Amino acid sequence: MSASQQNADVINLGPALSLRGTRMHFDRNAEIFGEDEAADYVYCVVSGAVRTMRFTSDGRRQILGFHLPGEVFGVELGAKYTLTAEALSPTDLVIVRRSLLEKASAEDPRAARCWLEYASRTLDEARDHALILGRKSAGERVAAFLLGISKRLLHGTDFDLPMSRADIADYLGLTIETVSRSFTEMERQSAIALPSSRHVVMRNRSTLALAAAA
Amino acid sequence: MSASQQNADVINLGPALSLRGTRMHFDRNAEIFGEDEAADYVYCVVSGAVRTMRFTSDGRRQILGFHLPGEVFGVELGAKYTLTAEALSPTDLVIVRRSLLEKASAEDPRAARCWLEYASRTLDEARDHALILGRKSAGERVAAFLLGISKRLLHGTDFDLPMSRADIADYLGLTIETVSRSFTEMERQSAIALPSSRHVVMRNRSTLALAAAA
DNA sequence: CGGGCGATTGATTGCCTTCAAACGTGGTGG
DNA sequence: CCACCACGTTTGAAGGCAATCAATCGCCCG
Numbered sequence: 001m002s003a004s005q006q007n008a009d010v011i012n013l014g015p016a017l018s019l020r021g022t023r024m025h026f027d028r029n030a031e032i033f034g035e036d037e038a039a040d041y042v043y044c045v046v047s048g049a050v051r052t053m054r055f056t057s058d059g060r061r062q063i064l065g066f067h068l069p070g071e072v073f074g075v076e077l078g079a080k081y082t083l084t085a086e087a088l089s090p091t092d093l094v095i096v097r098r099s100l101l102e103k104a105s106a107e108d109p110r111a112a113r114c115w116l117e118y119a120s121r122t123l124d125e126a127r128d129h130a131l132i133l134g135r136k137s138a139g140e141r142v143a144a145f146l147l148g149i150s151k152r153l154l155h156g157t158d159f160d161l162p163m164s165r166a167d168i169a170d171y172l173g174l175t176i177e178t179v180s181r182s183f184t185e186m187e188r189q190s191a192i193a194l195p196s197s198r199h200v201v202m203r204n205r206s207t208l209a210l211a212a213a214a
Numbered sequence: 215m216s217a218s219q220q221n222a223d224v225i226n227l228g229p230a231l232s233l234r235g236t237r238m239h240f241d242r243n244a245e246i247f248g249e250d251e252a253a254d255y256v257y258c259v260v261s262g263a264v265r266t267m268r269f270t271s272d273g274r275r276q277i278l279g280f281h282l283p284g285e286v287f288g289v290e291l292g293a294k295y296t297l298t299a300e301a302l303s304p305t306d307l308v309i310v311r312r313s314l315l316e317k318a319s320a321e322d323p324r325a326a327r328c329w330l331e332y333a334s335r336t337l338d339e340a341r342d343h344a345l346i347l348g349r350k351s352a353g354e355r356v357a358a359f360l361l362g363i364s365k366r367l368l369h370g371t372d373f374d375l376p377m378s379r380a381d382i383a384d385y386l387g388l389t390i391e392t393v394s395r396s397f398t399e400m401e402r403q404s405a406i407a408l409p410s411s412r413h414v415v416m417r418n419r420s421t422l423a424l425a426a427a428a
Numbered sequence: 429c430g431g432g433c434g435a436t437t438g439a440t441t442g443c444c445t446t447c448a449a450a451c452g453t454g455g456t457g458g
Numbered sequence: 459c460c461a462c463c464a465c466g467t468t469t470g471a472a473g474g475c476a477a478t479c480a481a482t483c484g485c486c487c488g
Contacts, residue, residue: 130340
């Protein structure tokens with residue numbers, strides 16, 4: 001499948017930072033780590049997908065990010081995780097002790113740089129997310145979401161969404177129904193096609209980009 | 215005024231990371247740095263206050279954070295700033311070359327740790343902000359904002375807001391009118407008093423905490 | 429005293445949520 | 459093998475919360 005079989009149990013944080021780890025499996029909806037747990041590991045998705053999220057005291061959920069195959073997550077800078085991670089579907093991960101990452105960074109400035117760049121990207125994404133949540137309409141949010149996701153897992157013209165409408169809604173600060181209606185509307189505009197609810201065909205990227213108004 | 219006069223031109227990123235810098239002044243609404251500029255400096259507010267923000271292509275503004283006296287901002291991990299910073303009022307800052315910070319971190323692991331902890335806090339705040347923007351009502355947002363701000367600049371029972379209703383609105387993803395109505399409502403509930411539009415008296419913190427529903 | 433800007437308040441609109449029902453699909457057990 | 463059930467999704471109708479439009483107020487400064 002993958003070009004490099006030897007990368008099976010290796011996390012790649014950049015050109016100068018590869019770490020050998022352990023393979024683990026998580027069932028759908030299984031918790032990978034929880035808020036306030038010691039942040040002793042970093043993770044890389046091999047197959048499946050992951051959501052990270054935070055909750056209000058009365059149980060409302062905000063999804064902060066999705067993590068797709070090849071992507072790293074759980075790299076916290078503080079001592080504890082400040083969010084919760086769950087598997088969206090049956091998921092294989094590589095986990096690496098955080099201490100190994102810190103050791104590598106201490107020894108090699110280039111490795112430390114990779115780590116910083118990773119953190120930088122995370123922060124940048126959080127800021128874009130705030131812009132979407134604070135200042136965009138429902139249609140714009142969904143369009144932006146589709147563009148962002150498609151950039152990460154598009155092969156050819158179409159792809160499968162690894163998450164439900166409920167997950168998308170909790171990521172975009174909307175309801176399931178509004179997400180569904182927005183999908184239908186994008187389809188009506190021929191920006192996408194939806195042969196099934198999880199399968200998205202990109203029909204007109206520029207229409208989508210226009211609708212995202214980023 | 216301040217307890218320690220000798221700290222005048224020093225940025226304090228933590229117990230093990232103090233750096234001597236240069237004092238600078240910015241007028242109200244002056245740009246301190248802009249998106250895509252080289253992130254060559256880090257900043258600390260001496261007096262006044264600062265907003266950091268990002269824009270949509272059609273000009274809508276999302277304020278990402280406010281920075282009050284004693285607080286550090288502009289510590290980017292990547293090569294360029296990914297946001298814009300402006301002075302809320304006539305503001306004095308201490309600026310330090312980023313290279314000095316990097317040098318200190320390379321030489322002293324404790325200094326590097328301070329830097330990490332700073333970045334960690336920034337990311338944590340961004341996540342809380344996403345939760346507020348995505349999943350809270352107008353009243354909850356304003357209550358959470360007042361609690362957060364008061365924790366940072368409360369002396370006794372009251373404080374002065376350094377920012378306008380428009381700034382608060384763009385921070386909370388609301389309109390000026392909605393922010394104003396929420397303030398009035400909090401006042402009606404005796405959670406706060408507003409002798410003038412910028413001056414807030416904390417009357418009942420627990421009412422506010424209840425309204426914030428965090 | 430007049431002008432300008434920010435804040436408040438009121439009236440109305442509209443977008444998204446809520447409530448409700450139907451649809452489709454995948455899985456299970458009869 | 460098919461019927462049935464559970465769950466996720468879609469669609470429809472109604473309601474509500476915040477946005478928009480608009481007018482007034484208050485304050486600072488000229």
